[in-house]
Amino acid sequence: MRVPRLRAPGLLVAGALGLAVVVACTAAGPSLAGFDPAHVATADRLLPPGTAGHHLGTDGLGRDVMARTLAGFRWSLAVALLALVIGGAVGTVVGVAAGWHEGWPRAVLSRAIETAIAFPALVLALAVIAAAGHGFWALVLVLGLVNWVGFARVVLAETRSIKRREYVLAARLLGLGDARVILGPVLRALRPTLLVVSAFAFADLLVAEASLSFLGIGAPLGTPSWGGMLADSRQYVFTAPWLLYAPAAAVVLAVLTANLLGDGLTQLWGGGGRAE
Amino acid sequence: MNALVEARALVVRFGLGPGRRLTAVDGVDLAVPRHATLALVGESGSGKSTLGLTLLRVHRPAAGRVLFDGVDITDWDERRLRALRPRMQMVLQDPYASLDPHVTVGEALAEPLRACRGLGRAAARERAVELLESVGLPGSTAGRRPHLLSGGQRQRAGIARALALEPELLIADEPVSALDVSTRAQVVALLDELRRRHRLTVLLIAHDLALAGQVSDRVAVMYVGQVVEEGPAPDLIRLPQHPYTVALLSATPDPDPRIERTRPRITLRGEPPSALRPPSGCRFHPRCPIARDVCAVSPPPLREVRTGHRAACHFAGELESPVTPTRIWGG
Numbered sequence: 001m002r003v004p005r006l007r008a009p010g011l012l013v014a015g016a017l018g019l020a021v022v023v024a025c026t027a028a029g030p031s032l033a034g035f036d037p038a039h040v041a042t043a044d045r046l047l048p049p050g051t052a053g054h055h056l057g058t059d060g061l062g063r064d065v066m067a068r069t070l071a072g073f074r075w076s077l078a079v080a081l082l083a084l085v086i087g088g089a090v091g092t093v094v095g096v097a098a099g100w101h102e103g104w105p106r107a108v109l110s111r112a113i114e115t116a117i118a119f120p121a122l123v124l125a126l127a128v129i130a131a132a133g134h135g136f137w138a139l140v141l142v143l144g145l146v147n148w149v150g151f152a153r154v155v156l157a158e159t160r161s162i163k164r165r166e167y168v169l170a171a172r173l174l175g176l177g178d179a180r181v182i183l184g185p186v187l188r189a190l191r192p193t194l195l196v197v198s199a200f201a202f203a204d205l206l207v208a209e210a211s212l213s214f215l216g217i218g219a220p221l222g223t224p225s226w227g228g229m230l231a232d233s234r235q236y237v238f239t240a241p242w243l244l245y246a247p248a249a250a251v252v253l254a255v256l257t258a259n260l261l262g263d264g265l266t267q268l269w270g271g272g273g274r275a276e
Numbered sequence: 277m278n279a280l281v282e283a284r285a286l287v288v289r290f291g292l293g294p295g296r297r298l299t300a301v302d303g304v305d306l307a308v309p310r311h312a313t314l315a316l317v318g319e320s321g322s323g324k325s326t327l328g329l330t331l332l333r334v335h336r337p338a339a340g341r342v343l344f345d346g347v348d349i350t351d352w353d354e355r356r357l358r359a360l361r362p363r364m365q366m367v368l369q370d371p372y373a374s375l376d377p378h379v380t381v382g383e384a385l386a387e388p389l390r391a392c393r394g395l396g397r398a399a400a401r402e403r404a405v406e407l408l409e410s411v412g413l414p415g416s417t418a419g420r421r422p423h424l425l426s427g428g429q430r431q432r433a434g435i436a437r438a439l440a441l442e443p444e445l446l447i448a449d450e451p452v453s454a455l456d457v458s459t460r461a462q463v464v465a466l467l468d469e470l471r472r473r474h475r476l477t478v479l480l481i482a483h484d485l486a487l488a489g490q491v492s493d494r495v496a497v498m499y500v501g502q503v504v505e506e507g508p509a510p511d512l513i514r515l516p517q518h519p520y521t522v523a524l525l526s527a528t529p530d531p532d533p534r535i536e537r538t539r540p541r542i543t544l545r546g547e548p549p550s551a552l553r554p555p556s557g558c559r560f561h562p563r564c565p566i567a568r569d570v571c572a573v574s575p576p577p578l579r580e581v582r583t584g585h586r587a588a589c590h591f592a593g594e595l596e597s598p599v600t601p602t603r604i605w606g607g
Contacts, residue, residue: 166370167374170368170375170434171387173334174387174441175360175392176358178354180391184376189376
């Protein structure tokens with residue numbers, strides 16, 4: 001069967017719709033559900049959706065699933081966004097440095113990037129969390145550390161090609177220093193690439209956060225996170241399957257949105273190099 | 277001679293991988309006299325752009341010296357060169373690639389003014405508009421992105437940018453070859469006018485010898501990394517001493533069909549040789565119509581044949597001009 005190929009505007013429209021829903025859910029937060037996500041009510045445990053005002057039911061401790069899923073938006077997006085900023089900044093700095101300086105700095109940084117790519121991310125995550133402890137910032141740090149490599153690799157390749165462009169040569173001939181050329185024409189030319197890489201990296205970060213929380217080394221116990229909710233739902237899969245649906249749908253929505261935006265921008269810019 | 281920029285026995289090599297090196301410029305002696313225009317002419321791949329970029333010390337020569345205003349800048353590092361760069365500017369070949377597509381023309385011009393002249397945002401913007409007007413563009417061009425401009429307009433903007441820092445030396449690398457024939461003459465005339473107005477020293481890199489001869493004081497002809505002939509423009513065009521120069525002149529058609537039909541010419545056979553494996557002896561000998569045995573063995577030195585007119589041919593000056601060159605347009 002042939003799937004009709006979506007063109008850039010279609011992808012972008014779908015992505016924008018998804019983004020609107022994600023932003024609305026994040027802004028509204030758990031108050032939309034009418035329950036405190038942390039409120040435990042053992043009498044009301046495992047209520048099916050629609051009972052006693054719980055639109056999506058309650059979990060094994062009687063907590064409102066809708067409130068917890070909505071709270072999960074804030075947690076996941078905050079973690080992923082901060083990790084994206086950290087990873088993006090580190091990766092861009094390393095990538096530009098390696099792409100700009102020929103000779104040994106490039107050789108050393110390229111090897112460093114390759115080593116980081118080869119290093120198993122989960123082992124790194126376990127090591128950092130074992131050392132730094134559980135919590136929001138530890139998680140952000142871990143994900144940032146895993147994330148910078150993707151940026152560095154793409155930015156390195158892109159910077160090498162940008163450096164050969166005539167308008168970059170023109171800027172150097174005008175007597176502008178390296179810093180000015182990099183912060184000016186080079187960074188401007190990198191913008192579309194960075195945006196596309198960010199969209200895909202964001203999707204990866206959401207999945208990574210959910211995975212770590214699912215394994216119990218992400219969000220601290222009790223924090224409403226999608227991965228944690230999915231982990232909790234396992235023991236009730238046959239008796240209370242609704243515990244699974246809401247957090248899974250939220251992960252799918254957020255990840256799909258980021259990927260749609262990334263794909264749309266890629267096609268719009270023909271691979272992400274040109275802005276015109 | 278009072279030269280603003282000078283190459284002495286200049287050699288420029290590029291590594292193409294392990295053991296493979298390309299000698300793009302091979303032992304060039306060339307001086308651009310102050311306030312004069314020197315045209316550097318040759319086929320693509322002859323090393324003329326590389327020579328231009330090496331005179332600006334974008335490339336570092338493998339041997340030889342580069343002198344700017346009498347000072348040896350061969351070994352200067354980028355930090356020292358940066359202070360010198362405003363005095364030496366370049367108009368790049370491709371106006372479609374040499375302007376940053378992400379900013380307006382005004383911002384592109386304001387950037388060096390703010391960085392190198394310390395102008396404020398408003399003053400730089402004002403100066404950018406003046407510069408655009410001085411190259412015949414409306415001041416409103418400052419607010420436009422390059423993709424809204426035509427090739428000729430872009431090249432004018434590129435010239436305005438090169439003049440922003442009031443340089444003494446302007447190297448124009450094939451400034452019109454990417455343009456429509458109809459706009460070429462205008463851009464050439466603009467360069468000539470600006471040269472006079474700002475008392476610039478110009479190195480004009482071109483492949484059209486006839487056009488270059490008209491707008492320059494001196495002409496140097498390059499072939500496979502070497503200067504084969506150099507002299508005063510009218511002299512070189514009227515009495516070319518090197519068969520390669522004659523061949524280049526033959527390539528220009530004469531507007532008079534009677535002359536065009538009967539004029540003698542040298543038509544070059546084959547491609548220019550690769551600079552990776554230049555021919556022995558005189559590099560031109562495999563394509564030369566007057567080559568003899570000696571040419572395949574011994575490389576002819578660049579020697580003075582007439583006053584201020586040098587040629588690298590064993591038979592320069594001995595022969596009557598081997599072929600009468602064509603009359604030059606307007607010349």
